[in-house]
Amino acid sequence: KAGVTQTPRYLIKTRGQQVTLSCSPISGHRSVSWYQQTPGQGLQFLFEYFSETQRNKGNFPGRFSGRQFSNSRSEMNVSTLELGDSALYLCASSLDTGTAGNTIYFGEGSWLTVV
Amino acid sequence: AQKVTQAQTEISVVEKEDVTLDCVYETRDTTYYLFWYKQPPSGELVFLIRRNSFDEQNEISGRYSWNFQKSTSSFNFTITASQVVDSAVYFCATSGLTGGGNKLTFGTGTQLKVEL
Numbered sequence: 100k101a102g103v104t105q106t107p108r109y110l111i112k113t114r115g116q117q118v119t120l121s122c123s124p125i126s127g128h129r130s131v132s133w134y135q136q137t138p139g140q141g142l143q144f145l146f147e148y149f150s151e152t153q154r155n156k157g158n159f160p161g162r163f164s165g166r167q168f169s170n171s172r173s174e175m176n177v178s179t180l181e182l183g184d185s186a187l188y189l190c191a192s193s194l195d196t197g198t199a200g201n202t203i204y205f206g207e208g209s210w211l212t213v214v
Numbered sequence: 215a216q217k218v219t220q221a222q223t224e225i226s227v228v229e230k231e232d233v234t235l236d237c238v239y240e241t242r243d244t245t246y247y248l249f250w251y252k253q254p255p256s257g258e259l260v261f262l263i264r265r266n267s268f269d270e271q272n273e274i275s276g277r278y279s280w281n282f283q284k285s286t287s288s289f290n291f292t293i294t295a296s297q298v299v300d301s302a303v304y305f306c307a308t309s310g311l312t313g314g315g316n317k318l319t320f321g322t323g324t325q326l327k328v329e330l
Contacts, residue, residue, distance in 0.1 A: 142320040144318065147317060157317075193316055200247035200264070200266060202261060203318060204261055206258065208257040210257065
C-alpha cells in the first residue's frame with residue numbers, strides 16, 4: 100500500500116514568487132492536512148481538508164492556501180514568498196472515521212528554500 | 215488550547231543502552247489522543263503509536279514501550295537496547311475534539327543520538 104506522496108521533494112524559489120506543492124494521500128484516506136516545520140517554530144498545523152472542504156485552519160496568513168480535489172489529492176499554495184517561508188512542508192492523511200483521534204500518516208515532505 | 219512539552223532537547227547514548235524520552239501534555243479535552251512520531255534525516259514523520267485518553271494500559275512493541283500516566287499528564291517512550299538506527303528526532307503530539315479532530319499539536323522534539 101503506497102504511503103503519502105508529496106511532490107516536489109526539493110525546490111528553490113525567489114522572494115515574491117509563488118509555489119504550489121502537491122500531495123497524494125494514502126488510498127482511501129479522505130482527510131488531508133498540511134504542516135510547516137521550521138527550526139524556530141517547530142511543527143505547525145496549516146490546514147486540513149476533508150471531502151474538498153477546508154475543515155480546520157491554523158494561524159497562518161492568507162498567503163497560505165490549499166485545496167482538495169474529488170480524488171482526495173491536495174495542493175497547497177504559498178503566494179508572495181518570503182524568506183521566512185523556507186521550511187519543510189509535510190502533508191498528512193488519515194482514514195477519517197467521523198470521530199477524532201484518527202491515526203495520521205505523513206509523507207516525506209517538500210523542502211522549500213526561498214532565496 | 216493544547217500543549218506538549220518535551221523538555222529533553224537532545225539525548226546521546228551508547229548502543230545497547232536503554233533510553234526514555236519524556237512527554238508532558240496539557241489539554242482541556244476530556245477525550246484526547248496521544249501520538250509518538252519518529253523523524254529520520256529524510257524528513258518523513260514515521261508513526262509509532264497512538265493512545266486514547268481513556269486507555270491507560272501501557273504498551274510494548276518489540277524494543278519500544280510507552281508509559282501513559284494521566285495523573286501526571288505524561289506519555290513517555292522507552293527504547294530498550296538502543297541501536298544506531300534509532301537515531302532520529304522523536305516527536306510527541308496530541309489531538310482532541312476542541313482542536314479539531316485531526317489537528318495535531320506537537321512538542322518541540324527530542325534529538326536522539328545513538329553511538330557505537
